[in-house]
Amino acid sequence: MFGRRLFNIVWKELALIKSQRLAMILIIIFPFIAVQFFVSSFSSFSLTQMSEIQIGLINEVGEYSDQNIFNFGKDVKIVNFAPTETNLMIKSIQEKNILAGIVISQEASKRILCDIYYDNTSVMSAPVITEIASAGIQRAASKKAQEKLGEIFSIIRQMSPKIKEETQKLASFKSRLVSAEASLEELDLRLKSIDINKAENMVVEQQLNLTDANAQAEQIIKELEDSQEDFYDIKTEFAFLKTSFNTYSIALNGIVSTMNVVTISLDSQIASLKTMAEQLPEPNKSAMLSTIKDLNTNLTLINQLNPMLVLANTSAQAINTKLTRIDSLITKMDALYQRLEENKISFREKISSAKVALSDLSKDIVVLKGTFIDISNLIVEAKKSRSEIETKLNESEVLLNSFSASMEELGSIDPGLFVEPITFNKIKAFENATSSGTLVSNALVIVIVLTAILLAAIITISERSENAQLRLDLSQTPKVTRIFGKLFAYIIVGFAEATLIVFVAGLKITLPWEIFGMTQLGYGVPMTIITLFNIYFAVGLIAATFAAIGVAVASFSKSQSTAILASLLLVVPMLFLSGIILPLEFMDPIMRTLSMLLPLTAANTLLTDVIARDMFMLGDIIPVTVLLTITIVSIVLVNFKKTIYK
Amino acid sequence: MISKSLFQFNKILNIHFAVESNSMNVVEIINVSKSFNKKQVLNHLNFNIEDGEIFGLLGGNGAGKSTITNIIFGLEEPTSGEVKIFSKETPKEARNKMGLVPQETAFYNEFTVRENILFFAYAFGLGSKAVERSNHVLKWLDLEDFSSIQAGHLSGGYQRMLNTAITLLPDPRIIFFDEPTVGLDPEMRRSFWKLIKSLKEMGKTIILTTHYMDEAENLCNRIILLKKGNLLIEGNPNKLINEHGGERMVRFELVKEMSPTHVTNLSELLNTKVTLAGNSIYFAENKNNSLVAGNWIEKKKLEILSIEIKEPSLENAFINLLGEKPVEVTDVKK
Numbered sequence: 001m002f003g004r005r006l007f008n009i010v011w012k013e014l015a016l017i018k019s020q021r022l023a024m025i026l027i028i029i030f031p032f033i034a035v036q037f038f039v040s041s042f043s044s045f046s047l048t049q050m051s052e053i054q055i056g057l058i059n060e061v062g063e064y065s066d067q068n069i070f071n072f073g074k075d076v077k078i079v080n081f082a083p084t085e086t087n088l089m090i091k092s093i094q095e096k097n098i099l100a101g102i103v104i105s106q107e108a109s110k111r112i113l114c115d116i117y118y119d120n121t122s123v124m125s126a127p128v129i130t131e132i133a134s135a136g137i138q139r140a141a142s143k144k145a146q147e148k149l150g151e152i153f154s155i156i157r158q159m160s161p162k163i164k165e166e167t168q169k170l171a172s173f174k175s176r177l178v179s180a181e182a183s184l185e186e187l188d189l190r191l192k193s194i195d196i197n198k199a200e201n202m203v204v205e206q207q208l209n210l211t212d213a214n215a216q217a218e219q220i221i222k223e224l225e226d227s228q229e230d231f232y233d234i235k236t237e238f239a240f241l242k243t244s245f246n247t248y249s250i251a252l253n254g255i256v257s258t259m260n261v262v263t264i265s266l267d268s269q270i271a272s273l274k275t276m277a278e279q280l281p282e283p284n285k286s287a288m289l290s291t292i293k294d295l296n297t298n299l300t301l302i303n304q305l306n307p308m309l310v311l312a313n314t315s316a317q318a319i320n321t322k323l324t325r326i327d328s329l330i331t332k333m334d335a336l337y338q339r340l341e342e343n344k345i346s347f348r349e350k351i352s353s354a355k356v357a358l359s360d361l362s363k364d365i366v367v368l369k370g371t372f373i374d375i376s377n378l379i380v381e382a383k384k385s386r387s388e389i390e391t392k393l394n395e396s397e398v399l400l401n402s403f404s405a406s407m408e409e410l411g412s413i414d415p416g417l418f419v420e421p422i423t424f425n426k427i428k429a430f431e432n433a434t435s436s437g438t439l440v441s442n443a444l445v446i447v448i449v450l451t452a453i454l455l456a457a458i459i460t461i462s463e464r465s466e467n468a469q470l471r472l473d474l475s476q477t478p479k480v481t482r483i484f485g486k487l488f489a490y491i492i493v494g495f496a497e498a499t500l501i502v503f504v505a506g507l508k509i510t511l512p513w514e515i516f517g518m519t520q521l522g523y524g525v526p527m528t529i530i531t532l533f534n535i536y537f538a539v540g541l542i543a544a545t546f547a548a549i550g551v552a553v554a555s556f557s558k559s560q561s562t563a564i565l566a567s568l569l570l571v572v573p574m575l576f577l578s579g580i581i582l583p584l585e586f587m588d589p590i591m592r593t594l595s596m597l598l599p600l601t602a603a604n605t606l607l608t609d610v611i612a613r614d615m616f617m618l619g620d621i622i623p624v625t626v627l628l629t630i631t632i633v634s635i636v637l638v639n640f641k642k643t644i645y646k
Numbered sequence: 647m648i649s650k651s652l653f654q655f656n657k658i659l660n661i662h663f664a665v666e667s668n669s670m671n672v673v674e675i676i677n678v679s680k681s682f683n684k685k686q687v688l689n690h691l692n693f694n695i696e697d698g699e700i701f702g703l704l705g706g707n708g709a710g711k712s713t714i715t716n717i718i719f720g721l722e723e724p725t726s727g728e729v730k731i732f733s734k735e736t737p738k739e740a741r742n743k744m745g746l747v748p749q750e751t752a753f754y755n756e757f758t759v760r761e762n763i764l765f766f767a768y769a770f771g772l773g774s775k776a777v778e779r780s781n782h783v784l785k786w787l788d789l790e791d792f793s794s795i796q797a798g799h800l801s802g803g804y805q806r807m808l809n810t811a812i813t814l815l816p817d818p819r820i821i822f823f824d825e826p827t828v829g830l831d832p833e834m835r836r837s838f839w840k841l842i843k844s845l846k847e848m849g850k851t852i853i854l855t856t857h858y859m860d861e862a863e864n865l866c867n868r869i870i871l872l873k874k875g876n877l878l879i880e881g882n883p884n885k886l887i888n889e890h891g892g893e894r895m896v897r898f899e900l901v902k903e904m905s906p907t908h909v910t911n912l913s914e915l916l917n918t919k920v921t922l923a924g925n926s927i928y929f930a931e932n933k934n935n936s937l938v939a940g941n942w943i944e945k946k947k948l949e950i951l952s953i954e955i956k957e958p959s960l961e962n963a964f965i966n967l968l969g970e971k972p973v974e975v976t977d978v979k980k
Contacts, residue, residue, distance in 0.1 A: 004773060466752065466754060467752030645721055
């Protein structure tokens with residue numbers, strides 16, 4: 001009964017698939033187109049067989065000609081640009097007129113600088129093209145290096161006798177080093193004989209003497225300055241004295257003159273009085289005559305003063321003469337002090353100058369002393385270096401001798417070895433595998449996956465919208481039977497597609513004319529019975545897995561368009577992460593690990609292993625486990641989704 | 647005349663109901679409640695469906711008909727309460743004894759009629775009897791002539807027939823018809839009614855939901871009326887009509903609108919309320935007052951276009967009980 005029900009569901013599913021127009025396209029036309037065009041487009045891809053490709057070139061270094069740089073095939077066309085046309089070349093890349101651009105220039109150090117311009121918006125081709133260009137340039141550079149190596153090799157062969165000459169020169173150099181050491185010894189001795197400390201002490205002593213002399217001179221200057229002050233006091237006092245004496249002398253002369261006037265006046269007055277007394281009666285006459293007598297006495301006294309006044313006058317003249325003499329002396333002293341003042345300044349300047357000179361001399365002596373120490377140290381170092389140089393020279397001599405021997409040995413080797421030092425042999429890890437096999441597996445994966453997920457989702461939604469699912473939910477056919485029936489139907493569809501693809505891939509019919517670049521139908525991918533068994537086994541598993549995903553997606557989608565969109569949203573990102581479009585090796589390691597858990601990656605890995613690598617399917621544990629797990633999870637999810645009648 | 651004859655037919659059915667009232671309960675709804683996201687959709691429902699009856703499950707939109715249907719068929723579990731089928735089985739256990747005729751078609755439009763019938767026959771587990779049973783059903787429902795036609799290309803009526811045929815394939819004892827005649831022409835409606843009645847005569851228990859009250863009146867032995875998850879009323883249609891269907895109403899359609907004074911005078915004359923609605927007047931018929939009213943209108947020289955007597959109906963009962971029409975559908979009765 002279970003078998004009949006299962007068959008019934010499988011029949012139903014296949015009949016529904018048959019009724020879908022999209023199904024026919026997906027099952028029949030799509031596999032043919034996918035395998036024929038997809039494989040045809042990429043099966044001839046090879047890094048060294050690129051064709052009809054244009055590469056821009058700005059070559060500022062003459063010796064790197066186009067042929068030296070590119071050796072990818074005769075169809076690679078070089079588009080040359082002038083050194084000033086870098087922007088034009090970039091624009092050509094942007095406009096896709098050329099695939100990449102190369103600018104070769106040379107640095108001052110003769111190092112070749114190579115700038116590769118590429119279209120970095122192309123995720124896949126950008127790294128590939130840059131790697132190709134880099135490899136081409138490296139190859140050219142390698143050839144150039146090999147040429148240079150050949151030249152070096154011939155030079156090396158000529159070097160052996162020269163090295164021997166150099167060894168002899170080393171011995172001569174060593175003897176000159178010994179003589180240089182003797183000169184150093186003598187220099188050292190002479191330096192040591194110079195008593196720089198004595199000179200230093202003498203300078204210090206002279207500095208002290210100068211300081212003492214300066215102190216004494218300053219003392220004298222001070223005393224002179226003191227005496228100069230006293231002299232100016234005397235000079236002032238003398239000026240006052242001289243003025244006073246002049247006043248006194250004038251007064252004295254006045255007194256003498258007055259005394260003469262008074263004497264004459266008194267004589268006259270006495271004579272008058274005497275006349276008058278004669279005329280006066282007695283007593284008056286006698287009184288008068290007595291007065292006249294007193295007057296005469298006074299006059300006599302006054303006349304007695306005259307010689308004193310004369311003497312005083314003479315003395316005054318003598319004093320005046322002395323004062324004049326002193327005044328002359330003071331004037332001379334003034335001049336003397338003036339000269340002393342001038343000499344004092346000059347003296348101080350000279351002392352200061354002498355001090356500076358001595359100080360400089362002292363510093364020079366210190367520097368000289370340091371220099372003497374440095375020279376002495378240098379001599380020690382030089383002696384040490386000489387010893388080391390001698391050691392090194394001895395080692396060099398040994399090395400040169402050894403090198404000379406090696407050069408002689410090297411000279412006996414065939415120089416052709418250096419032109420092509422490595423021979424590359426490309427050995428396939430999978431002996432019978434071809435890139436066509438990989439591409440066929442890629443095409444098969446895409447076809448199976450899209451067919452299974454899209455048709456399963458579309459038909460599941462269709463059944464739901466037609467209420468047929470409700471009928472089946474109320475029927476005696478368990479849900480699990482229905483799900484498995486569906487999966488079996490997609491396994492059968494997958495087998496049909498696989499048959500078509502395997503048939504097309506296995507064929508190899510040369511076409512009479514080229515259609516869209518295709519020259520043959522099919523690719524002659526080798527297929528054994530075991531390979532076919534593995535392919536159908538893998539295809540069945542993949543179809544079941546993606547049909548289960550499709551049913552699960554449909555179960556949780558409200559409409560057919562949502563289910564299709566959700567299916568594509570699942571498949572397209574997985575397609576990028578599966579290794580079909582971009583190699584897994586390009587991915588981040590964490591993402592690569594996560595990618596391995598994606599059903600599409602597992603499907604692609606499984607089919608590639610089975611078709612291209614001819615591996616046994618059940619040996620691919622990880623992909624098989626991933627696909628089985630996802631199938632079971634999807635079935636469980638679908639099984640738990642309830643149908644409600646509304 | 648039609649209404650009268652149907653009324654008579656219902657009386658016969660009621661007698662039948664009375665005779666069969668002691669029969670066993672095939673479906674027992676015991677204190678069933680259901681809530682979605684704290685919203686109570688069914689509230690402690692209690693009712694039974696008896697063997698061999700045509701049971702009407704009526705209610706407006708949002709009454710809970712779909713929810714109780716899902717629970718009866720085991721597509722949903724009640725939040726509380728219990729459903730017993732044939733006294734002891736759970737809905738899931740009894741699923742093979744129940745058939746659902748959905749309102750919308752439930753088959754593969756891409757398949758032919760025969761392919762659909764055969765596929766579902768196998769899906770229903772008929773096994774070796776599938777072909778025989780399929781042929782029988784095709785013949786029974788007059789689908790033989792269409793057996794090789796793609797189901798999606800059938801007319802609406804025959805699509806409904808195919809829909810019913812698939813449900814009948816496993817010969818279920820309980821058959822649920824969900825709005826079986828919506829959008830069908832009168833002839834096809836009669837065919838469906840005939841089919842339902844014949845199924846009843848075969849001893850099947852029929853659960854029927856419909857928005858056509860005449861359909862419920864004519865077919866159902868017993869109905870329940872749900873409102874917002876609550877059981878509003880339960881009983882046979884005649885009883886409901888008598889109790890809640892209102893009075894027998896007379897409508898006079900006039901050429902011109904009657905003046906308010908005339909309406910007042912007529913009301914006083916008839917000793918009943920007269921309602922004016924456009925060119926028509928309505929009043930409850932009582933002791934030949936329609937004859938009195940007709941004479942009075944003639945005397946007033948008001949020209950009569952038509953006279954119509956509206957019987958008490960299940961629809962009126964529905965309106966009176968629910969305060970709303972069952973649903974906006976074409977009034978087939980008119």
